[in-house]
Amino acid sequence: MTLDSKQVSSLIKKRAFEAGFSFCGISKADFLDEEAPRLEAWLNQGLQGEMAYMANHFDKRLDPRKLVEGCQTVVSLVFNYYPSPSLTPLNHHFKVSKYAFGEDYHRVVKDKMQVLWDAMQEDLGEISGRMFVDSAPVLEKAWAKKSGLGWIGKNGNLIIPKQGSFYFIAELLIDIPAEPDGPIKDFCGTCTRCIDACPTEALTPYWVDGSKCISYFTIELKEGIPASMKSDFQDWIFGCDICQDVCPWNRFSTPHQEPRLEAKLTFLEMERGDWEDLSEEVFKELFHYSAIKRTKITGLQRNIQYINKKNES
Incomplete structure (x- = not known):
């Protein structure tokens, strides 16, 4: 039986929920004409800092058909990670x-996603495409917004x-309509809590200066934190959740049900010392399968030294 596009969409969403995703949205693979000038302006102003990779594959970021041949549909998926x-962690823990x-x-x-992909192959026959989890030149948030999963807030999330914003975003680029x-x-309205709370002033409405973000300094930056940086990182040594923690919409956040995302007791009980x-x-033992390994121990040590120095001054 041949399925029409509405049936295909309905089936994909059903299988996505069965695979454990919180929400699923569908978009037609096309050129992101609204995001093109914004991305170009963001790059031209150097707001990517030392994240040079953000300037790579400009055309592919804006058109998934250039990334995956024959792509007709972008499937946006979100997965809850709110703990x-x-x-x-303990209150006197450095923050992660x-x-x-x-x-x-x-x-x-x-x-x-592999579970979803296998189910789609069973239901829809031989389909072709690729799956991405923050691993390719894909504007994840733009596609999630386009598919109606949510809106991009003043903090860029x-x-x-x-439901809030504590969700991972992933995409399937497939060759069927x-x-x-x-x-x-x-629905941000007149709220500016995220902008007011950012200690490095990385936020202006709907605009994130990546080169000022605490997550950038603690993860992306490979060199030393510039001497010109005077901001208080508020004990964040890997990433930062400030703009999400203060967002009124995150009062609706509910704990995830994924055991693999739960913190180990050893991690939870770590004190500053x-x-x-x-x-x-x-x-290496603690963070072998953790995203924290990305910054390496040298990066963590640099971040801790910066925070301790700020606290002493």
Whole structure:
């Protein structure tokens, strides 16, 4: 039986939920004409800092058909990573972004996508395409917005109505048509809590200066933190959740149900001294399958030294 585009869309969403995804949205693969001038202006102003890779594959970032031959549909998927309050680090812990509490999200979400992909192959026959989890020149948030999963807030994050923003985003680029969803309206209103709370002033409405973001300094920056940087990182040594923590929409956040994303007890009980005395051997053992390994122990040590120096001054 041949399925029409509406049936294909419905089936993909059903299988996505069965695979464990929180929400699924469908878009027609096309040129992102609204994002093109914004991306160009962002790059021209150097707001990517030393993230030179952001300037690569400009055309592919704006048109998935240039990334995956024959692509007709972009399937946007989101996966909850908000931790249970009982499984968060001690109050006197250095701070780590919630997305890095458990196993590396690339591994966890990719496995879920493989389950979805296999189910789609069964239901729809031989389809061709590729799956991406923050691993290719794809504007994930733009596609999620286009498919109506949420809107992009003033802090640059995808915000899902009455759900919040603590979600991983992933995409399937496939070679069959599916009925697209439409975007929803922006519900940020006059709120500026994220902008007001950012200690490095990285945010202006709907504009993120990546070169000023704490996540950039603690993860992306490979050299030393510039001497000109005077901001208080508020104990964040890997990533930063400030602009999400203060967002009113995240009062709706509910704990995820994925065991692989739960933090290990050893991690939860680490005190400041444990972080400061972390050895290469213990770092590799603790964070072998964690996103934290990306910054390497030298990066963590640099971040801790910066914070301790600020606290002493």
